Amino acid sequence: MPFCFVGKHQLIVKTEITEDTKKSNIKDEVKKIVNKPTITKTVNITMDKGLFKTIKRARCTPVFEKDKHCNNFEVVLAHSTATPIRNHNGFAYTCIFCTDHFKYPADLKTHTLMKHNNSDDRRKFMKTQTSGGYLLKLDITMLKCNICDESIDTIEELFDHLQNEHKKLIYTDIKNQMVPFKFNGEELKCAVCPRVFTTYKVLLGHMRTHYRNYVCEICDYGCLNRKLMLTHKKSHKTGSFECDTCNKVFETFQKMRQHAYTIHKFKSMPAKCTVCNERFKSFPIKDQHMITVHGMTPVVRKCLACDKIFPTQLALRIHTKKYHLMERDYKCKECEMKFFAKDQLKCHMLKHSGKKDFQCDVCLKWFTRKYVLSEHMRIHMNDRRYKCLQCGRGFVQKCSWRGHMRTVHGETDITVLY
Structure with a gap:
């Protein structure tokens, strides 16, 4: 830099000048010097206050983010x-x-x-x-x-x-x-x-x-600011992360931190009222608190596709993905069938394995699923819970009741279901 400030209104010009330019004015002194034998010289100049302020304002001042x-x-x-x-x-x-x-x-x-x-x-x-x-x-x-x-x-x-x-x-x-x-x-x-x-x-x-200001180089996840990206990157770090309170070990830092917040800091009460800061064990309980205590209007969680109403946002989200978006992320390795939930796939795999772990204590018959055994037990207890409203007959299983309604009374599936 050719200019630097000293004192209140003094300007020191440091430049390289030749013997031929000793008597030149200030403008010539600060010009770029050609390749000639040079000597270094310091020139002290007293300048006008207004000119000093003008040069001072022209100096580059960094502006932080x-x-x-x-x-x-x-x-x-x-x-x-x-x-x-x-x-x-x-x-x-x-x-x-x-x-x-x-x-x-x-x-x-x-x-x-x-x-x-x-x-x-x-x-x-x-x-x-x-x-x-x-x-x-x-x-x-x-x-x-x-x-x-x-x-x-x-x-x-x-x-x-x-x-x-x-x-x-x-x-x-x-x-x-x-x-x-x-x-x-x-x-x-x-x-x-x-x-x-x-x-x-x-x-x-x-x-x-839409606002991918910061993108994870590992999984291409986009974030709006640096803080969110730093938090996300911690999810990729695996190892042994120990809780300082109970010494439990987790495979990722995120799981350890979530455990520490949920169990130790919030005492298994993650839902917080934004009005009075009281905490609750679940978000539905918190929502009911805000309605009854703070007079909030109940939220109607209605499916935009079929107008069904749900008690929680989670139930609505699952319904939308399962029945309208038709998400089927779990695929059977033995056949082409796909399922929405992991438990559905696990239950389906019993058809391929033929494994039967559940036995009836009365007739000793074996079953692949527990709920099928439970339905079977109603036969021995003569539990005919499905009643025909037209003729009064009772049925143990719903499928039997539906078959009766179709063959005897001519009802269609849609009429039976609704």
Whole structure:
């Protein structure tokens, strides 16, 4: 560097000059020197205060990644209708600034734009963020520019608009860790692709397929930020990981940490109420607590394909995969049959092995499955639980009852089932 600062308004110019340039002015002294015999000379110059400040401002000051995220966050929230979301607890959306809860995203947007439309709240939030763990979930439903009221469709288009039309500073040399969401109607639809989801949590997990800022070189898993990627990479490390509390050993760090949190830290009570922080043994119990104690509206978990209603999100997810997506990941090695669950495949394999481990104590007949033996025992107990409503006959097995309804009363399978 040819310039360095000394004192308050002094500039020292260090350069290489020849004997022929001793009497030249400052501009000539700082020019690039041709290959001639040179000597080193230091020139002390007292400069004007204004010129000193101009040169000082021109010096390159590095901008850290967190500061760039902070700038983009401030610009987007100050000049658009985009509103941030903290999380969704299964019942309501939470404000990122004050943790107030709102059942509908539109109510959260109104609250944020009216109550938190100031720089103090935004700066306070960014102080809690780190570069590696920064992640901003944005509601961009009916997104508009606050300066010119122009409607905008995506976050990327908003960046371009604020830069080109309004000359706002947006750092584009960092990975975009703002995840967009659009809430149009009752459906949770991805803001990037046409896929529809039943819960906000599942939708958030899906967004990592679009924002693959960090990709695992082992399994190609994509993450939104560095912190999530570092956590994921630990799942690939295998070995002996011992619990510090009970000395149990696990094959992966992830399993050991999950054990430590679930058993020792949370005392086998993983479900936490987001309102009063009370913990419960299961999420359905927690959901019932939030309904009865905190007045949350019960969530209707309805299948979008067949309108069936389920008590838990897990039950709905299993139903969707099994009956609508027709997932069959477990294939029989002996025949071409495929099954949804591992237990189904295990039960099917008994047909190929012919192994019979269950014997009737009355007639000594052997069976391959325990539940078949249980049904068989109803014969000896004369348990005719399946009744025909038309003629009053009773049957031990459901298949016998169905056959009776078809052959005697002319009922079809559909009528019998429903």
